[in-house]
Amino acid sequence: MFKSIVLPVVAVMGVIASANADEGQWQPHQLPQLKSELKRIGITIPAEKLADLSKHPMSAMVSLGGCSASFVSPDGLIVTNHHCAYGAVQRNATPEHNYIVNGYLAKTRDAELPGGPSTLVYVTEKVENVTDRVLKGLSPSLSGKERHEQVESRIKALIAECESDKAYRCSVPAFHRGGEYYRIRQLMIRDVRLVYAPADSVGNFGGDIDNYEFPRQAGDFSFLRAYVGKDGRPADPSPDNVPYHSKDFLVVSAEGLKNGDPILLAGYPGRTSRYKLPSEIRFARDVDYPAKAASITADLSVIAAATMGNPGYDVRYASVAKSLNNVLKKTQGLMDGFARTDIAAIKDKQDAEFRGWYKQHGKGGSLLSDLDTAIGADMAGSQQEAAWAEATHSDLLKSARTLYRLSLERQKPDAQREAGYQERDLSFIKARLTRLEQSFVPSVDQARWTAALNRYAKVDAKNHPHGLDALLPKADALPGMYKATELADTSKRLAWIGKDPEAFRSSHDPFIQLAVRLQDTGMALENHRKEVDGNLERVIPQYMEAVIAWKKSQGKPVYPDANSTLRVTYGTVAPYTPRDGIIKGPFSTVEGIVQKATNKEPFNAPANLLQAIREKRYGVFKDPVLGTVPVNFLSSADTTGGNSGSAVMNKRGELVGLNFDSTYESITKDWYFDPVITRAIHVDIRYMLWVMKEVDHADNLLKEMTIKYPKK
Known part of the structure; x- marks a missing residue:
């Protein structure tokens, strides 16, 4: 019907200049074709650098196998969402030491708690197109089951070949609903420990009532640490293991964002269905x-x-x-x-x-x-x-x-x-x-x-x-x-x-x-x-091959549906109007915590946090426009489940927040992206740092990270 399944995807990338900057969960190798869009919204990192998994900032991104995360120090310190580390918190919680309710902070490395066998860190090191090796030569006379099993057999062979080094976990997911296949090699770190999780009344403030809502004031963040054997290779959990020395880590920027600022977001979105009938x-x-x-x-x-x-x-x-x-x-x-x-x-x-x-x-x-x-x-x-x-x-x-x-x-x-x-x-x-x-x-x-x-x-x-x-x-x-x-x-x-x-x-x-x-x-x-x-x-x-050719003829973007692989999206800090007469965002603030606090779940904020707000102990984390500490903010980034914990970066690639949710009106973006109402919700890095300093006194972690504070 068409000569190639692969080529139209690449060819169409040159005609997307007229596309919405916000839509698209792009594979990193596609980003050089998006230069004009990145430049237009104000991103200063070269697109070629964003496409290289071995270079900053992509080399700092990791998967937790269902959530996203990033390294924030050279010693394997990882930041992700509170709800992504919830299993590790629960694993260590007891009625006597209820870390879910009270939170947990390891002041020393020795005090870091085991995340458990299901808490793993995956570092993507290589992505290669293996479409021909999966699809070439399949007989058209095969039954559906026979065809499926031949494809699976080829995929298993590709994985076995890739996993000759047992330090790696490999996969061969389908893209464009089976039109392309990429082999992905990830370093799998098996010793992951809980470092810090704020109290549930911070990390899950608002609970299910505020879930998918805005404004909200959730401190949805936690820290883990990756450990390896003394030889630097992944090892089973052991007290003899040492922190993993990551090739790269994100610099944290406490300088903040304002309405209209560009953002980059990188992570592992789960599943979308944009091309379904x-x-x-x-x-x-x-x-x-x-x-x-x-x-x-x-x-x-x-x-x-x-x-x-x-x-x-x-x-x-x-x-x-x-x-x-x-x-x-x-x-x-x-x-x-x-x-x-x-x-x-x-x-x-x-x-x-x-x-x-x-x-x-x-x-x-x-x-x-x-x-x-x-x-x-x-x-x-x-x-x-x-x-x-x-x-x-x-x-x-x-x-x-x-x-x-x-x-x-x-x-x-x-x-x-x-x-x-x-x-x-x-x-x-x-x-x-x-x-x-x-x-x-x-x-x-x-x-x-x-x-x-x-x-x-x-x-x-x-x-x-x-x-x-x-x-x-x-x-x-x-x-x-x-x-x-x-x-x-x-x-x-x-x-x-x-x-x-x-x-x-x-x-x-x-x-x-x-x-x-x-x-x-x-x-x-x-x-x-x-x-x-x-x-x-x-x-x-x-x-899909025909759809790609059709969209190419219209100058429209073509990106694969999300499939839990590393993707990059971008957009701007932006409010939205869910219905007539109402404008939401783009920021919520700590004052909203006081307004919502009832001393009952899910609005039972810690007393020392409420006191710090009432005394306005905001320090360097006070936004000069808002006059207070921002908690959550909205952007037009294209996200879905799996993007929880994704690094939200400013135009220079510095960490300014973590993705953790979407607005209620945005949920259908898994099927259809509407730029007018689609908004992702992020926890502002300034609130995270403020809680760490003023509420939980996580000074050891603040010292470990490289933080750029606002100029006085």
């Missing part, structure tokens, strides 16, 4: 999101009821509930956004224009009908998968299924195992199984699963996976299952790793028995997904 939007709007919101709402109610009045249970499920609440509010925001702006209708118009262009410039064939067929199968499969998730909504059952699947996969040569169950994945599986003890109580898990089985029973029978109903336990059988199982004990749970399938089949543990019974049904669902995905992976790249 109108039918996919309507499915999300009318089917997927309402079902998801209802399920999470019900689950949260069960957790609240099951933990109420039980000391320690609330701590165990604090992180679970926090995560669910965040997903719920985002899902509700998406539904409200779809109701406010008919994005499907906007996409209808764009789709009609594209199909008209394609009739003239494409080579015809069955591409568009194949596309619609593949998407229809995807949506139908998604509903069955959602039903399966409800039916198996138990942490113990998930553990049992993981263990049994691992035993089956280990009967195969490593290269032939399913991704996620190879030897390279074993440490992650152990970490998940170990981490369960931090966020699990049998009675709560039982209550959640009982409620989920009741929800599953109400799902339209046509969406029940074939054969599943007959395998599921009745609700009245669950108490006996939880009483008889040994999987709630971490050591006994881990002891199943390495056992052969026959040991599972002969087990009397009710959760192991159920995992064995569910295996065939689960595999049928998984194989169907592979068939669906393989057909999508065949047709979507052809569609």
Whole structure:
């Protein structure tokens, strides 16, 4: 149809001068083609330097595997969001030392606390285009499943080749919905320690009430430190390890920003869906999101009821509930956004224009009908998968299924195992199984699963996976299952790793028995997904290639959807108008904390913080225009989930804040970017430094960082 999938992406970059500066989550190597845009908004760092992962400031950016972060000292000190370090805080919290409530500060390196096996730091060192090695020579006669498995086999080979040095973790994610593949090599640091987290009443001020709202006053920041062996290479946690000497780190600027100033933002955004079709939007709007919101709402109610009045249970499920609440509010925001702006209708118009262009410039064939067929199968499969998730909504059952699947996969040569169950994945599986003890109580898990089985029973029978109903336990059988199982004990749970399938089949543990019974049904669902995905992976790249050519003809920007890889976006500090007569931002201040403080969660600010505000002990952190300390600010940067903790930099590449949220009206930007109302929310570095100095007296960290203070 078109000669190349790769070339149009590169070629189109030269015609984006007319594009909105704010839109786009750009791969670093694309930035040299954005010189005029960067210069226009006032960025002074050369675009070529931003494209080089070995040079400042990109060499200071890291991933936490779900959040973003950056080095701020040569001794492995990392700054990220409070909610990104929440797991490490929770891991070390006890009823006697509740670091969630009170915060934690290590005054010395010896006092830094272990982040746990799931707290990891990834330093991206190399990105290379491997599209040909993944896609070249695939036979058009392959079934969807066969095609998917051949692609996966090639990807696993590319990863194995890259991970010959075990210090590295490699991945080969798809870009442009399967049109391009890049191999990414990351140094994986396994010893990560909690250095400093402010009290929850600072880091999470406003809680779920203020989530996605503005103005807000959240001090959403924390510090971690990366440790390695004495040879400078990643090592398992050990008291003999030493701080990692990062190749680069960000200078912190306390000089501040003002309305209209340019910003750069770098991080690891999770997932966007900017190029999805109108039918996919309507499915999300009318089917997927309402079902998801209802399920999470019900689950949260069960957790609240099951933990109420039980000391320690609330701590165990604090992180679970926090995560669910965040997903719920985002899902509700998406539904409200779809109701406010008919994005499907906007996409209808764009789709009609594209199909008209394609009739003239494409080579015809069955591409568009194949596309619609593949998407229809995807949506139908998604509903069955959602039903399966409800039916198996138990942490113990998930553990049992993981263990049994691992035993089956280990009967195969490593290269032939399913991704996620190879030897390279074993440490992650152990970490998940170990981490369960931090966020699990049998009675709560039982209550959640009982409620989920009741929800599953109400799902339209046509969406029940074939054969599943007959395998599921009745609700009245669950108490006996939880009483008889040994999987709630971490050591006994881990002891199943390495056992052969026959040991599972002969087990009397009710959760192991159920995992064995569910295996065939689960595999049928998984194989169907592979068939669906393989057909999508065949047709979507052809569609995207055509879309890229179409957008190129209009002089519009083309950037890949976010996929948890390193991206750069940029924009300006800017207010917005959510509705008639209201202007929000661009700054909130510490005075807002006093105005909102009620001495009750989630507006229970620490007494010493309130006193410092009332006494106006602002020092060098006072903004000359605002006359006080700014807390949060808005920018027009293009962000999404995963960008939490992303470094917000000024025009010189100095750290001026951390991204942590979006406004409620912006949530639908995952599907459609509207520059008029899309705003990201950042914590201002001046508030962070002020809290560290005036409230928590983190003088050791202030001395460790390189901070540029305002000129007197």
